[in-house]
Amino acid sequence: xxxxxxxxxxxxxxKYDPVLGFEVHVELNTATKMFSSAPNVFGDxxxxxxxxxxxxxxxxxxxxxxxxxxxxxxxxxxxxxxxAEHCTFARKQYFYPDTPKNFQxxxxxxxxxxxxxxxxxxEDGTVFRVEIERAHMEEDAxxxxxxxxxAGRIQGADFSLVDYNRAGVPLVxxxxxxxxxxxxxxxxxxxxxxxxxxxxxxxxxxSEARMERGNVRCDAxxxxxxxxxxxxxxxxxxxxxxxxxxxEHAVRFEIQRHAAILDAGESVVQETRHWxxxxxxxxxxxxxxxxxxxxxxxxxxxxxxxxxxEWVEELRARLPEPPAERRKRLQADWGYTDLxxxxxxxxxxxxxxxxxxxxxxxxxxxxxxxxxxIARRAKLADVDPAALGVTPAVVxxxxxxxxxxxxxxxxxxxxxxxxxxxxxxPAEVVDARGLAVVSDDGALQAAIDTALxxxxxxxxxxxxxxxxAIGAIVGGVMKVTKxxxxxxxxxxxxxxxxxxxx
Amino acid sequence: xxxxxxxxxxxxxxxxxxxxxxxxxxKMAGELAVIVDSVxxxxxxxxxxxxxxxxxxPLANVMRDxxxxxxxxxxxxxxxxxxxxxxxxxxxxxxxED
Numbered sequence: 001x002x003x004x005x006x007x008x009x010x011x012x013x014x015k016y017d018p019v020l021g022f023e024v025h026v027e028l029n030t031a032t033k034m035f036s037s038a039p040n041v042f043g044d045x046x047x048x049x050x051x052x053x054x055x056x057x058x059x060x061x062x063x064x065x066x067x068x069x070x071x072x073x074x075x076x077x078x079x080x081x082x083x084a085e086h087c088t089f090a091r092k093q094y095f096y097p098d099t100p101k102n103f104q105x106x107x108x109x110x111x112x113x114x115x116x117x118x119x120x121x122x123e124d125g126t127v128f129r130v131e132i133e134r135a136h137m138e139e140d141a142x143x144x145x146x147x148x149x150x151a152g153r154i155q156g157a158d159f160s161l162v163d164y165n166r167a168g169v170p171l172v173x174x175x176x177x178x179x180x181x182x183x184x185x186x187x188x189x190x191x192x193x194x195x196x197x198x199x200x201x202x203x204x205x206x207s208e209a210r211m212e213r214g215n216v217r218c219d220a221x222x223x224x225x226x227x228x229x230x231x232x233x234x235x236x237x238x239x240x241x242x243x244x245x246x247x248e249h250a251v252r253f254e255i256q257r258h259a260a261i262l263d264a265g266e267s268v269v270q271e272t273r274h275w276x277x278x279x280x281x282x283x284x285x286x287x288x289x290x291x292x293x294x295x296x297x298x299x300x301x302x303x304x305x306x307x308x309x310e311w312v313e314e315l316r317a318r319l320p321e322p323p324a325e326r327r328k329r330l331q332a333d334w335g336y337t338d339l340x341x342x343x344x345x346x347x348x349x350x351x352x353x354x355x356x357x358x359x360x361x362x363x364x365x366x367x368x369x370x371x372x373x374i375a376r377r378a379k380l381a382d383v384d385p386a387a388l389g390v391t392p393a394v395v396x397x398x399x400x401x402x403x404x405x406x407x408x409x410x411x412x413x414x415x416x417x418x419x420x421x422x423x424x425x426p427a428e429v430v431d432a433r434g435l436a437v438v439s440d441d442g443a444l445q446a447a448i449d450t451a452l453x454x455x456x457x458x459x460x461x462x463x464x465x466x467x468x469a470i471g472a473i474v475g476g477v478m479k480v481t482k483x484x485x486x487x488x489x490x491x492x493x494x495x496x497x498x499x500x501x502x
Numbered sequence: 503x504x505x506x507x508x509x510x511x512x513x514x515x516x517x518x519x520x521x522x523x524x525x526x527x528x529k530m531a532g533e534l535a536v537i538v539d540s541v542x543x544x545x546x547x548x549x550x551x552x553x554x555x556x557x558x559x560p561l562a563n564v565m566r567d568x569x570x571x572x573x574x575x576x577x578x579x580x581x582x583x584x585x586x587x588x589x590x591x592x593x594x595x596x597x598x599e600d
Contacts (some may be wrong), residue, residue: 030568037571046589047579052573055579067568088556095519097593146595147587161590165578293517298556306562 004281009252012224012259013184019232020179020186020251021221024194026172026201027140028071029208029215033168034139035062035105035302040170042213046163054168056101062301064089068170069112069305071206072137073315075172076113078200078322079132083312087112089137089299097162098141106173108296111136112305119198120192121324122185123342130193131177140169178232186222186255191248194218198244199323211242218247222254224262234268238282241275250275253282277377290297330354334363347375349385356392361399368397373413375422394419397426410433410483437486441493444477444485448494451476463498470494505538523538 007015030040036053053060077081090108116132143166148158174197183188198216202209209215223235236258241250258268272285321329330350331341334357344350349370356366370385374395378385398415401407407415407430418429430436450461451473461469468489477490495501508531515522521529576589587591 032568032570037566038573039570045576047576047591049573050579051574055574063564063566065568066565069565086562093517097591097596120547144593145590148595157595159595160592160593161587163590216584295514295517299556303557303559303561303564404516 004021004257005264006253006256007259007263008191009256011255012262014225015235016224016259016262017180017227017229018182018186018251018255018257019223019225019235020182020190021235022174022176022179022190022193023219023221024174025140025207025217025219026075026174026197026207027215028068028170028172028206029072030065030067030170032065033138034065034068036168036171038065038168041165042208044165046161046165049165050167054100054164056099062105064302064305065170066188068137070315071170071204072112072135072172074204074206074313075174075201076116077136077312077319078204079113079116079118079135079174079197080155081113081116081132081135083307084110084112084114084305086110086304086306088304089302090296091133091299092138092294092296093292096141097160098144098167100142100164100167104138104141105299105302106138106296108134112307117388118196119324120189120196122192123186125338127183128185128189128192130179130189133177134177135172135174138171138173140166140171140219142167187248187252191221191244194247195244195427196323203323203326204319205320211244213249214242217242220247220251220254222251222258223268224255224258233262234270236268236271236273236282238273238275239285243277246275246277249280251281253280257282302336334367336363336367344371347371347385349375351390352386356395359392359396361392361396365399366392366395369398373416377416390416394426400427401426401430405486405489406430406436408437408483408486411437435484437484441489443499444481444490444493446489447477447480447485448473448497451478452494452497459498462494462500465500467500505542506534510534 028034028040031397032038033040033054036051038051038054039049041049053062065203073083087107087110089105091103092106092108093103095102097258111134112281114133116135118132119132120128120130122128142162142164144160144162146157146160151162176193179189179193194216198209198211201207201216207215211217217226218241220241221235222238223233225231226234236254238250238254241247253475254273261268269284273282275282320326327341327345331338334341335352336344342426344367345368353366353370356370357363361369369390374388374390378388381388394416398407398412401415402409402412411430412426414433414435415426415429418424418433418435419426423429454476455472458469458472462473473494474487475489477494478485478487508527511527511534512522515527516560580586580589580591583591
């Protein structure tokens with residue numbers, strides 16, 4: 001499919017200056033649709049969350065969802081935008097079966113929010129300001145499944161099946177101004193920008209912000225120009241790139257592809273591109289054409305939205321602490337180093353650690369669990385740590401059981417197995433599985449005597465004061481007791497047996 | 503001077519998926535030109551201080567609460583469809599992706 005020549009990234013960057021632009025669609029988590037009272041729920045049986053308005057049946061009258069408008073204003077405020085005092089809806093006409101009305105209700109000339117910015121922090125702490133052109137309200141389209149042909153691709157499909165459950169779900173489309181000056185950090189900035197938008201809408205509580213479900217979707221515009229030239233080059237628009245990693249890769253690929261075209265003295269085709277995760281490349285979608293003449297006109301069935309200063313200020317007062325400030329505060333509270341904190345953020349467990357600390361764990365304990373055992377298991381299961389099913393309360397209880405000597409770290413991992421297998425809370429699992437440490441000194445003494453007898457030379461070293469040799473005996477005892485002993489207590493008993501002062 | 507000609511009408515017809523005969527295109531080009539000219543005279547009458555009207559009724563903020571209301575069953579939703587499969591609308595494959 002992709003026969004595109006590409007230039008090495010470093011070479012491309014040495015010759016050309018990239019200009020980026022993003023359109024990010026955010027699905028709002030309202031209970032109902034943008035213009036109808038049908039439920040906004042993901043994953044239900046097809047065509048069970050629709051009514052006449054969503055199906056575009058004749059004679060229906062859409063009515064705006066107040067909460068969706070408020071969520072849109074909140075997003076605008078969080079992106080440092082101005083909020084329109086007066087704005088309208090418009091019809092964007094196109095013919096495609098994902099929209100049963102043959103138009104999408106959107107906003108055109110007067111978006112609800114405009115002229116904002118977002119300060120995006122790159123991995124090394126560099127802050128890059130991305131200017132926001134606008135954020136406007138619209139509705140999502142239905143979902144098409146292409147049947148027949150090759151593996152669900154539209155090429156060669158015999159027919160398509162349509163589920164309109166998603167049709168009419170409230171969307172906010174956030175459009176940036178052209179982003180200049182990112183240079184070789186363009187791919188990284190692309191990823192960081194979308195991550196920042198995702199974090200903001202999640203923090204606002206206005207979207208589930210799950211990219212794998214399409215709650216946040218990104219179209220990435222890329223163009224190149226020779227350094228020093230003001231005029232932008234021709235751009236490509238890579239559609240629906242749906243993971244943070246893919247956004248970084250797609251921007252990088254497009255820079256390399258454009259560079260090869262320009263190097264060959266040819267001209268970039270202004271077109272949409274499709275991202276392919278399997279080949280980490282894009283292929284041509286369709287060229288921009290007459291079909292892009294959407295013949296927008298004001299939506300006659302909806303009246304304008306007028307925002308009073310009182311309404312906007314009431315919403316502004318509801319804004320949560322901005323994510324960047326929250327991070328600074330939490331790092332200071334927890335006393336993590338920059339590196340530790342960055343790892344926590346990149347692992348996506350900052351919120352989980354915050355809740356775990358709030359539930360009573362120390363920041364160190366919370367980090368140990370979320371970055372250690374839980375992260376390891378999440379990686380194995382290929383899910384986010386938060387999605388594994390470990391709650392902050394479980395972490396706190398596990399830690400309490402360890403601190404009280406009821407279990408040790410090794411047993412705690414087994415307890416976690418039980419919790420994840422649905423066997424109950426940690427204490428219940430300890431009881432049910434008989435995982436409490438062996439605290440019966442008689443049983444321990446027998447194991448110690450056996451271990452000492454098996455390694456008389458080690459016993460002699462310990463008697464001679466070489467206390468570091470004790471590890472071998474402790475290890476032997478732990479093995480015999482299948483890890484169900486408290487190593488501290490074992491050590492004490494060994495010293496006592498040998499008559500050595502600890 | 504008409505702001506719309508026969509080619510414009512043919513173009514619009516294509517965008518709107520309306521099939522029109524040559525005779526219809528000729529006729530509509532003439533009629534639409536008159537309409538566009540009429541609209542233009544309204545624009546001339548309205549000064550720069552008059553905002554464009556998007557709606558004839560002076561209303562704003564007609565909104566509803568975010569509460570689930572009327573919803574159809576899949577059977578009802580599909581009842582008017584020419585063809586269905588697996589609880590979904592069945593449509594011809596359309597190669598124009600967006």
